[in-house]
Amino acid sequence: MSLSFPYLGTFSYVVEAIAKGMNRKDIILPHEPTYKTKQLGSRHASEFVCTPFKMLLGSLIEVLDRGAYQIIFTLFVDFCRLGYYSPLFKLILDDLGYDFELIDLDWQNKPEFFRNFKKLTGDLSAWQAFQAFRVGWIKNRYIDYTEELQFSYGAIEVNKGSTRRVAKKAFRLIVETERMSNIRKLPDVVKKMFENEVEIDKKANPLKIGVVGELYAVVEPAINLHIMKRLNDLGVITYTPITFTRWIDLGKRLNFFKKHHHKEAVKRAKPYLEYRLGGKAQESIGSAILYKEEGWDGMIHLYPFTCMPEIISRSILPQVSKEYDFPILSLVLDEHTGEAGLQTRLEAYVDLLDRKRRGDFK
Amino acid sequence: MKRVGLPRALIHYKFSELWIPFFKELGAEVVISPLTTKKIKDIAVRSAPDEDCYSTKLYFGHALVLKDKVDYLFIPRYGGYHKNKVGCPKFIGLAEVLKSMIPNLPPIIMPHFNRAKGGDPRRILLKRAFEVGLIFTKNPFKIFRAIKKAFKAFKEHKRILIIDEETLHKWELSEIILNDFPLYKDNERQLKIALVGHSYVLNDPYSSLDIRSILKNHGIDIITSEQMPRRLIEEQMGKLESDLYFEYEREILGTIMYFLENKTVDGIVHLMIFSCGPDSIAGELAARLSKRHPTIPLLQLVFDELTGEAGMRTRIEAFVDMLRRSEAEQAILLTTKIHI
Numbered sequence: 002m003s004l005s006f007p008y009l010g011t012f013s014y015v016v017e018a019i020a021k022g023m024n025r026k027d028i029i030l031p032h033e034p035t036y037k038t039k040q041l042g043s044r045h046a047s048e049f050v051c052t053p054f055k056m057l058l059g060s061l062i063e064v065l066d067r068g069a070y071q072i073i074f075t076l077f078v079d080f081c082r083l084g085y086y087s088p089l090f091k092l093i094l095d096d097l098g099y100d101f102e103l104i105d106l107d108w109q110n111k112p113e114f115f116r117n118f119k120k121l122t123g124d125l126s127a128w129q130a131f132q133a134f135r136v137g138w139i140k141n142r143y144i145d146y147t148e149e150l151q152f153s154y155g156a157i158e159v160n161k162g163s164t165r166r167v168a169k170k171a172f173r174l175i176v177e178t179e180r181m182s183n184i185r186k187l188p189d190v191v192k193k194m195f196e197n198e199v200e201i202d203k204k205a206n207p208l209k210i211g212v213v214g215e216l217y218a219v220v221e222p223a224i225n226l227h228i229m230k231r232l233n234d235l236g237v238i239t240y241t242p243i244t245f246t247r248w249i250d251l252g253k254r255l256n257f258f259k260k261h262h263h264k265e266a267v268k269r270a271k272p273y274l275e276y277r278l279g280g281k282a283q284e285s286i287g288s289a290i291l292y293k294e295e296g297w298d299g300m301i302h303l304y305p306f307t308c309m310p311e312i313i314s315r316s317i318l319p320q321v322s323k324e325y326d327f328p329i330l331s332l333v334l335d336e337h338t339g340e341a342g343l344q345t346r347l348e349a350y351v352d353l354l355d356r357k358r359r360g361d362f363k
Numbered sequence: 364m365k366r367v368g369l370p371r372a373l374i375h376y377k378f379s380e381l382w383i384p385f386f387k388e389l390g391a392e393v394v395i396s397p398l399t400t401k402k403i404k405d406i407a408v409r410s411a412p413d414e415d416c417y418s419t420k421l422y423f424g425h426a427l428v429l430k431d432k433v434d435y436l437f438i439p440r441y442g443g444y445h446k447n448k449v450g451c452p453k454f455i456g457l458a459e460v461l462k463s464m465i466p467n468l469p470p471i472i473m474p475h476f477n478r479a480k481g482g483d484p485r486r487i488l489l490k491r492a493f494e495v496g497l498i499f500t501k502n503p504f505k506i507f508r509a510i511k512k513a514f515k516a517f518k519e520h521k522r523i524l525i526i527d528e529e530t531l532h533k534w535e536l537s538e539i540i541l542n543d544f545p546l547y548k549d550n551e552r553q554l555k556i557a558l559v560g561h562s563y564v565l566n567d568p569y570s571s572l573d574i575r576s577i578l579k580n581h582g583i584d585i586i587t588s589e590q591m592p593r594r595l596i597e598e599q600m601g602k603l604e605s606d607l608y609f610e611y612e613r614e615i616l617g618t619i620m621y622f623l624e625n626k627t628v629d630g631i632v633h634l635m636i637f638s639c640g641p642d643s644i645a646g647e648l649a650a651r652l653s654k655r656h657p658t659i660p661l662l663q664l665v666f667d668e669l670t671g672e673a674g675m676r677t678r679i680e681a682f683v684d685m686l687r688r689s690e691a692e693q694a695i696l697l698t699t700k701i702h703i
Binding site for chain 1: 412414415440442447449450451452453455456459460463464475477479480603604605607608609637638639640641643644646647648650651652654665
């Protein structure tokens, strides 16, 4: 009855942490998707379904081949195909002859969510299961924080690759830390780790770019071909507001005093896109305006091929870019996206930002 | 008299019977874009975003054709009428995308209505319709009369379009014909096909490469997914393990599942549009389900702006030939009983 889940960027660490908290010893950790994973997924998925579907399917097939039985997945009804991923996975994997159990965690149906969640925990009480989940969302905060540090230190590091090593160590540390009193100390510990172990160039004046777009395209390095790292290597600090925090972090959601970036962004997007239409369409447009006001240099908008809501925001973003004089690069990603092409476009974009900052265009 | 333009694409095919009487009653001149032609398609492909689905691209073409001929463009932002079923997000974003991408468009009337996902209550629809009416007349009674008349016309249109179960059974027994009379050929088995797809594909001869008349000329009697009784579709949807929440795909998948189960047609032709999001889900589901009930063959045709007519005709011919040669017993036993 081994437990597994499809690979999903750094969120995999959170799922791993939650599963550990639930006393599950039989976890099969998914590997990072490779070229083979993409091929495997596209072979069995329908032709023009969105790329995340294909990649998650490939990742699922890989963990099933390694002997997984219980699979954690999510259901989410929206103006988007995500809500129908898991029924289709079931059909496709059934046809391929796998024996498995897909456990859908449906966040919109909360009693069902905790009932399914309980199914995963075995002999834990409901309260203990909830505690495991709570530890998960708190660790998610720190993992996001680590990523944030990683992508700012990465731009100004002296020895290439040192940030990445430290970040990897930090992620492991966060997953493995157990008691609540120790977990609460993690942000300081992680910060110290970066300060002590990464040598930075203090004279550097790096560009700052926000990365927004569709959730999967932003958080999964295998589909965006490590775009954050690529930008770091070009000497650019990156930051993304798109993380899982807003869904699983109940503590933050219930805290009325907390300001949420995505809520603010949706408000600012109203003149361009008045009503909600799923995905992060409104948020992508609003973020552009917010980042401009915060004085960032540019924004990159990522979305997978055939993503319905993001095509809409992609069509409107040129107007926002023009009206606010804010350079925005929209990139469509799918399983055939080539590294060289992406690299060239990023380099050209960063050059443009650099010249804009120096005032060459005035 | 103010002229209002309705692009003949996407949800126009669903709601034209509602909009046209409404604007006519308000005293506006209704200008509908012509049927899709090659010219419109060329404009559409040139001006629309690359990644949009073929039907959405055509919408751009139709809107651009109307651009200089009207005072207002009517592009509603329609999300769905069901509480937990959603439409396509592009229907909501379309008006704003057009406004942003194409300069010098006439003012766009874009009422928003969406009940899905904790959206508007039903009464908002009246309010939105009233707001649209105020653009054309100051007389509230006139607006209410127009709304009433429009809904009545729409209801009547739906009553004629959607057949009841009794009529369906009659059709299944070959007692009546629902669409154009097929050109039957001597010495050949008479075939029945369920033609399944979005109403904006089924009813647009250009984007579906006139598949209806191709089938008619092959001597095939068709029923479309639009005509299917709602109760049967809902019944079929109940058999799915998890609820399919795309409003229009329910109709499509429900029809396919109904005929796969009841086996009262010889074949099913499913028209898909390239890069249509909901279609990719429903199409995959249909293909997987038909593999599990392999008695009724399912042909899935994907259309886009590059689809060639010759290739499509060949595929349909091959499919029809295959159906003719198949030895499905129940189909042979049914003989036509129509007397004209």
